[in-house]
Amino acid sequence: MDSASNPPTPSSSDASTFERWRRKFSMITGVGGTAEEREADMDARHHTKCEKWKNELMTYSPAVVFMMKHLKLNGADVSSDDLVCAPCDTNRSGGFSPEAGAVVLCQGKLMDKSHMEDTIVHELVHMYDHAKFKVDWNNLRHHACSEIRANSLSGDCRWSRELRRGFVAFSKQHQECVRRRAVISVRNNPACPDDAAAERAVNEVWESCFNDTRPFDEIY
Incomplete structure (x- = not known):
């Protein structure tokens, strides 16, 4: 029998390579695949x-x-x-x-990696506060204090990051960012009843917590 009538069967490695390329093409183009x-x-x-x-x-x-x-x-x-x-x-x-x-x-x-760096530092500040100060996360004042510190010390509120978010200020930009983001985070705490309670918690601890840069010597 002529060999042309019996084409060679693709090897398992060839099939595996084809499948990888098919999946990659599908992912990039959105064509094919589920x-x-x-x-x-x-x-x-x-x-x-x-x-x-x-x-x-x-x-x-x-x-x-x-x-x-x-x-x-x-x-x-x-x-x-x-x-x-x-x-x-x-x-x-x-x-x-x-x-x-x-x-x-x-x-x-x-x-990007810079965004991840800020995120890791932010969350490690929470972890540090939890380890050092025994934070009660259901206590809105405790939560507010850690959010103020994490937003201030992590790089989350540097000017370039705020610009990406669409917030531009030339006076007390850092403080405004820290306060805004802290209020949002406290408001998302299941123990927080409303916006007013979140703002009140942040305001009550603002001065002492914003000025507490531990373990850094100053704002990062």
């Missing part, structure tokens, strides 16, 4: 990038390394396992879970 496959591919790419940035920052970022050092001094020895890259269903870039003693980094919500 919505679930495209979502899974995107999550995998976001997770890989998140892990890469996280490990680089934990090794080379002065601010992240500094916070990890001071957390260890206060009984919270942070490892890579304590910073978890995961998909999030909100617009937040990260969060701290007091119950788990861990930080969630919202893969896919982080614009």
Whole structure:
């Protein structure tokens, strides 16, 4: 029988390579593949990038390394396992879970490595406060104080970050950003009944907490 009538069967490695390229093409173009496959591919790419940035920052970022050092001094020895890259269903870039003693980094919500650095430092300030000051997160004043410190010390409120958000101010820009973001965070606390309670909690602790830069010597 002529060999042309029996074309060679693709090897498993050829099929595997083809499938990888098919999935990649589908993810980039949106053509072919199921919505679930495209979502899974995107999550995998976001997770890989998140892990890469996280490990680089934990090794080379002065601010992240500094916070990890001071957390260890206060009984919270942070490892890579304590910073978890995961998909999030909100617009937040990260969060701290007091119950788990861990930080969630919202893969896919982080614009670049600098944004991740600010997010990690922000959440590590919460972790530091939890370890050092025994924060009661259901107490709105406690929560407000930690949010003021985290927003002020992390780089979240630097001018360039605010500009990206569409907020431009030339007088007390940093303070306005810290206050606004702290109020929003406290308002999202399930123990907070309304906007007025969130604003009141932030106002009551503002002066002492904004001026408390521990463990930094000054605002980062």
